[in-house]
Amino acid sequence: MTQRRPIRVGIMGFGQTGRQIYQLAAASDDLEVVAIADIGKPEILHYLLCSEGSDPEQHRLEGNFLVNHRFRARLMEIDRPAEMPWDIFGVDMVIDSTGKYRDRRYMEDHLGNGTPRVLLRTLPTDGIDRIVIPGINEQSATANDRMISAGSATTSALALLFDSLAGHFEIECGSMTTVHAFTSDQALQDYAGSDFRRSRSAAKNIIPNSHEAALWLGNILPQFDGKILTSALNVPVQEGCLLDVNLVLGDASVDADAVNEVMRAAAAAKPGIIGVAEDPIVSSDVIGSPLSLLFDAKGTIKAGNNTIKTLSWYENLGHASRLLDVVRLYATLDAQKEAA
Template sequence: MSTDRPVRLGLMGFGQTGRQLYDLASHRDDITVIAIADIGKPQILHYLLQSEVARPAEYSLDGNYLVGPGGRTRLMSTDQPAEMPWDVFDVDLVIDATGRYRSADEMRAHLGNGAPRVLLRTLPGDDIDRIVIPGVNEESIAPQDRMVSAGSPTTSALCLLLHTLSQHFVIECGSATTVHAYTSDQALQDYAGSDYRRSRSAARNIIPNGHEAGHWLGHVLPLFAGKITTSTLNVPVQEGCLLDVNLVFEDAAVTADDVNRVMTEAAKRLPEQMGVIDDPIVSSDVLGSSLSLLFDIQGTLKAGEHFVKTLSWYETRGHAARLLDVARLYHRLDAREVA
């Protein structure tokens, strides 16, 4: 396989992340979205895409094909991995952007239908081959990986922060709370569901939730296994998230300025994944960012001898960009194996 050939990408799910993936890929020469699986009507999928991209006139609908800067993409009316004939489209990798099919068995359904490799936009539901966070552990990927996750927007932001700081300081433990926009699986009005708090209106309430990042953190950063607790506060905004991380440093001499300096230097090394900002921004200011982590220098505070609080911003477009980065990583790896 030559890296000169674009990655032939399949998408399952054309929700917000799926649309962001498609829009980002459409403006790159190294990735082509060949087919999209979603039960939505093509006219509505096209309408939703145009409603949120920067240049809606770039995209048109031709029967069951989306047409854009990246070419023609077939729309398939299904939302079941076992029903999507990926082999017909000769894809290199499938991104499951639904957020629904997280188990290894469900991922195998993609593989059984001709997907050489499947990448989840979410954390997995059980053990899979690899969780890959660009900028943190991309060197761990292997050719035999078939079921892969790119974590989640929160997981990527948290891993980048912890990985960066742990290269300079010893961190004993900590907690992370993501102040998160409400999600598509929450009810906008009170509606009985499987969870008491998530049965309440997402548009009217701050809703505490758990978060799985803490459980999977050790798979990406073994140094932090069992050391970081994670939780979520879903709040009544549609987009934009804030990561509030509180860390206990072994060395009492570590200052807020030290933390800010390390993060600033790291952002220069990883400009596509991380940034720093010294302006008094709010959540809407991060919309449209393709970064996984925008570190808020004004939010760094030290309390007592060992405790430092940090704030960072992110939105789902950054995670969509990292999903495409993971697809590129495996494409290059496969090319080296063939050469």
């Protein structure tokens, strides 16, 4: 049996998520990043990559190529999907990690330029072929999917929590607030933007914000469509996010211990995706975690007869890991289709 060739990945956007995808691919034995589109200068992109990794010397800049011990990735100073010639790189999938090009028309630009498939690192703005959340609905994916989203770090964490609990308890409704690290699209100083609150400094304020997870949760878990409210608080922390969820349960006999036991079982069933923290951790303790959801057993509280409050942790590296899980999923589906 011949060994399958590495999966050829293109990346648009070499911000935090793009760099994490690159680092994870370099540490793998089945993925190679062949091209990266970003408006940054190659020497600055290389500098940022080296500043974050534990082994910066493994990454070299040779002209317009990022080189490591496994592959060479061509750096292209390109800003828009319509400008990137994916066809000349023979990519199997492009990950759009910009967070900007979420419309279907931009995904079609990627496809039109030669990638067989494009994966958004965040939620879309309109209809696409599939939202795939590893640990929940991988089985729904088909080899015919072309425009895909892996949700977002927050949406994935929330969906995994609800999916785990819904198999054991009747959840009538709920609310979620993500206490979220500040993001690259926030201003560090007060600066007039399109939103009043987000025009204030991310470095010195807790900023209430909306969150669109509720709009798409029903697409992933139809039983929760219209039952969950979601919001965000952006806080002056660079990494590490907290999911604060309040659940209204149909059974008043359910207590905090019962919820914790279900989540421990979920972690055992989905290792590498869900974990449980038994210690009193804080946000910096989750930095570097490849999990999508780290449930905080000490944070579970029962309030009144039917309300359970839970806390869970996550950070962006977990989402970058799941993006590559989705890439692998579709490579497997393609291989199965070819073998059929």
